[in-house]
Amino acid sequence: MISINDTTLRDGEQAPYVAFNTKEKLQIATLLYESGANELEVGIPAMGKQERSDLKEILALKLPIPVMSWNRAIMEDLEASLECGVGAVDLSIPVSDILIDVKFKGNRDLLLKNLERVVKSAKQEGLYVCIGGEDASRAEENFLKEVLIFGKELGADRFRYCDTVGILTPHQTYQNISLLTDLELLDIEMHTHNDFGMATANAIAGIEAGAKSVNTTVIGLGERAGNASFEQVLMSLTHQFNEKRKIYPSKLTKLVNSVAKAAKKEIASNSPIIGEHIFSHESGIHVSGMIRSNNSYEAFKPEEVGLNRHYPIGKHSGSATLLYHLKCSGLEPSREKVQKLLPKVRNIVTERKVVLSAQELKELYLCS
Amino acid sequence: MFVGWIRGKTLKDDLESFEAIQSIDSNLVFTSYQSNPSLAFAAYDGNRMHGLLTAYPFEDTIFINNFYYSKELEESDRVRLLSLLLQNINEARSIISLAKRGDEKLFEPLGFKPYARFEELLFSGGGVSFNFSSTTAKSISQENYQTTLKKFDKKAWHEDRYDYIHNCVAKSSTLMLSNALGYQHSYISTKGFVKISPWVMELDTPVEAEKFLRGVIYHRGLKKITAFAPQVKEIIELYESYSFQRVQQHTLLYLGSKPKIDLEMIYAL
Numbered sequence A: 001m002i003s004i005n006d007t008t009l010r011d012g013e014q015a016p017y018v019a020f021n022t023k024e025k026l027q028i029a030t031l032l033y034e035s036g037a038n039e040l041e042v043g044i045p046a047m048g049k050q051e052r053s054d055l056k057e058i059l060a061l062k063l064p065i066p067v068m069s070w071n072r073a074i075m076e077d078l079e080a081s082l083e084c085g086v087g088a089v090d091l092s093i094p095v096s097d098i099l100i101d102v103k104f105k106g107n108r109d110l111l112l113k114n115l116e117r118v119v120k121s122a123k124q125e126g127l128y129v130c131i132g133g134e135d136a137s138r139a140e141e142n143f144l145k146e147v148l149i150f151g152k153e154l155g156a157d158r159f160r161y162c163d164t165v166g167i168l169t170p171h172q173t174y175q176n177i178s179l180l181t182d183l184e185l186l187d188i189e190m191h192t193h194n195d196f197g198m199a200t201a202n203a204i205a206g207i208e209a210g211a212k213s214v215n216t217t218v219i220g221l222g223e224r225a226g227n228a229s230f231e232q233v234l235m236s237l238t239h240q241f242n243e244k245r246k247i248y249p250s251k252l253t254k255l256v257n258s259v260a261k262a263a264k265k266e267i268a269s270n271s272p273i274i275g276e277h278i279f280s281h282e283s284g285i286h287v288s289g290m291i292r293s294n295n296s297y298e299a300f301k302p303e304e305v306g307l308n309r310h311y312p313i314g315k316h317s318g319s320a321t322l323l324y325h326l327k328c329s330g331l332e333p334s335r336e337k338v339q340k341l342l343p344k345v346r347n348i349v350t351e352r353k354v355v356l357s358a359q360e361l362k363e364l365y366l367c368s
Numbered sequence B: 001m002f003v004g005w006i007r008g009k010t011l012k013d014d015l016e017s018f019e020a021i022q023s024i025d026s027n028l029v030f031t032s033y034q035s036n037p038s039l040a041f042a043a044y045d046g047n048r049m050h051g052l053l054t055a056y057p058f059e060d061t062i063f064i065n066n067f068y069y070s071k072e073l074e075e076s077d078r079v080r081l082l083s084l085l086l087q088n089i090n091e092a093r094s095i096i097s098l099a100k101r102g103d104e105k106l107f108e109p110l111g112f113k114p115y116a117r118f119e120e121l122l123f124s125g126g127g128v129s130f131n132f133s134s135t136t137a138k139s140i141s142q143e144n145y146q147t148t149l150k151k152f153d154k155k156a157w158h159e160d161r162y163d164y165i166h167n168c169v170a171k172s173s174t175l176m177l178s179n180a181l182g183y184q185h186s187y188i189s190t191k192g193f194v195k196i197s198p199w200v201m202e203l204d205t206p207v208e209a210e211k212f213l214r215g216v217i218y219h220r221g222l223k224k225i226t227a228f229a230p231q232v233k234e235i236i237e238l239y240e241s242y243s244f245q246r247v248q249q250h251t252l253l254y255l256g257s258k259p260k261i262d263l264e265m266i267y268a269l
Helices: A008-012 A022-035 A049-060 A075-084 A097-104 A108-124 A141-154 A170-181 A199-208 A230-239 A249-263 A284-292 A319-328 A335-352 A358-367 B008-021 B026-035 B075-087 B104-110 B134-139 B145-157 B162-169 B206-220 B233-241
Strands: A003-006 A039-041 A067-072 A088-094 A128-134 A158-163 A187-192 A213-216 B002-005 B040-045 B048-057 B061-069 B094-100 B113-123 B175-179 B182-188 B194-201 B225-230 B244-255 B266-268
Touching (some): A008 A039, A008 A067, A008 A249, A022 A039, A022 A230, A022 A249, A049 A067, A049 A075, A067 A075, A067 A128, A075 A088, A075 A108, A088 A097, A088 A108, A097 A108, A108 A141, A141 A158, A141 A170, A158 A170, A170 A199, A187 A199, A199 A230, A213 A230, A230 A249, A319 A335, A319 A358, A335 A358, B002 B075, B008 B026, B026 B040, B026 B048, B026 B061, B026 B162, B040 B075, B048 B075, B061 B075, B075 B104, B094 B104, B094 B113, B104 B244, B134 B206, B145 B162, B145 B175, B145 B182, B145 B194, B162 B182, B162 B194, B182 B206, B182 B266, B194 B206, B206 B233, B206 B266, B225 B244, B233 B266
Parallel strands (some): A003 A039, A003 A213, A039 A067, A067 A088, A088 A128, A128 A158, A158 A187, A187 A213, B061 B094, B194 B225
Antiparallel strands (some): B002 B040, B048 B061, B113 B225, B113 B244, B175 B182, B182 B194, B194 B266, B225 B266
16 A cells, blocks of 8 residues: 655645644644544654644654654754654755755765765664655756665665656656666655646656655645645545545545645635535536436545535536426426526526526526 | 516516506516516516516626516515626626615615716606707608717717617617717607607717707607606706706616716716
8 A cells, every 4th residue: 555645734834825833733633644644744843943842742642653754864953853752754855966056066975975874863763764855856867876775775764756846747757766666775755746737646657656655735735836635646546546545534524624724725616536516517418427327427426525416507507407406396397498498597607607506496497 | 575587477467467556667678578587587476576677788787777666565675686686697797777766775785886866857748839840850860870879879888788779678669869969769668658768969969969859859749758867967957948847866876896977978868
């Protein structure tokens, strides 16, 4: 089973204009666990006292899943994490020349020397170590291999492949990750960003190429356009990879609403998995099919994610929708009359840009 | 009391019964319903109509062109008729309506604001005698009135209202007077009353406007004539100089962004 290592409380909170308080973090961490996250990355201890205090409180929840902190691969950051008592750390190093130039003046040796010292210390402390390869998607292939070989020698457990600026396509991701998984050195974790709207697709492509874990954030929150979304990855693993995961719809709904509220973000009504209208069928052909079989036009059942199915009475509704609602209202509608009603319904909805309620349809039918 | 969309099937009969208790422009109601049934609402007590509202959508505004109710219709149901319209239109458009004195209280809670005062005027015959020569008659009987109507109506209302006037307001009793400086439409509205609606003139053409007023009085013979005109001094004075009496004050109201209307060009709504 793929491990979902959710980073809503670290990378998610790094989204612009977002700040969680302690109470919100504790609730989100609990709900993430209850909703099916396998690991959590919950903060950056080096940020300061408050962040460390929050992290300690999250650890005090004693959730039965690994809880990780994010660190630069320097001793100062590691010490801050150790003070919190985490059992797993992500130790981040830039791996593209662009960022090595910016952060290490191009000195790869110094970078690796730092990494060696910090990884060794972390392992001596018995921590689970993930080397975070920042900007891996823009790194030289040979240098990535060198880092993986070196990391393996140092005793690291995992390598986080970061498409930091979200430039990959799923096909490119598959190729890049295949090269690394073929080495059979360290487990690969996907960390993808959504700058071209491909974060989830790239994360999934990485899994198809052999990655063992994936970073997600609830509602795709994160730097700039955000990260791979927790709910999308969760449902993809369940339905597209047939993983046996138990999903609790009420928990998932609560999680999504809590994060959206804490982040002050609106959830688009057509947002995959969680959008209010994703099980609303309006076009005549689709409704006609859905009334005959619920499998016709749905990838999974709305109940699985705490949503409901609707047949809105809108511009694209056909007679099947009207008949369905009129019958539900207790009428025995005439097909001929309903057919004549359709243009009227279309005019009303086009003008006011709001669908008709079942009651309005009933009144309209009776008035016609 | 049921308040909802107008019942099309029984509309003609319903209007006939309603007309017995309330003076209404039933032809205009019917043509408005036919043009835009989704913007036509009524209140019924059983099968008896007690109120109605119709509206006509232009590109930027929606015009409530009929709003009638019986004394029995409670205020909350009168407001409900208006609310139903608001629910069924796109908020991006402004709404305009002429409200008789006392009706403002129905509109204002919904956000309507006053735009201008109007006078309801009534001509019951009499007044000054005047010459109406065949030359004068000819000067306001331009055959190709559409061009003038389109030009000046749009200039006054900043909307293309041609289809509304042509398809909704005009009827068999229509008298259309026009020349190069304006047009005047009149028709028999109810109980033999002639209604001037609409009438639009180019700015600063009082002499031409007077010809049109003489024209309608002359052509309509001894019938009573009504008009709703803005409180523009020159326009009201023109009517009064031909023995039109002020009957009642009305207010032109709007909801949404303030529409642009050149009242000085509008001699009758």
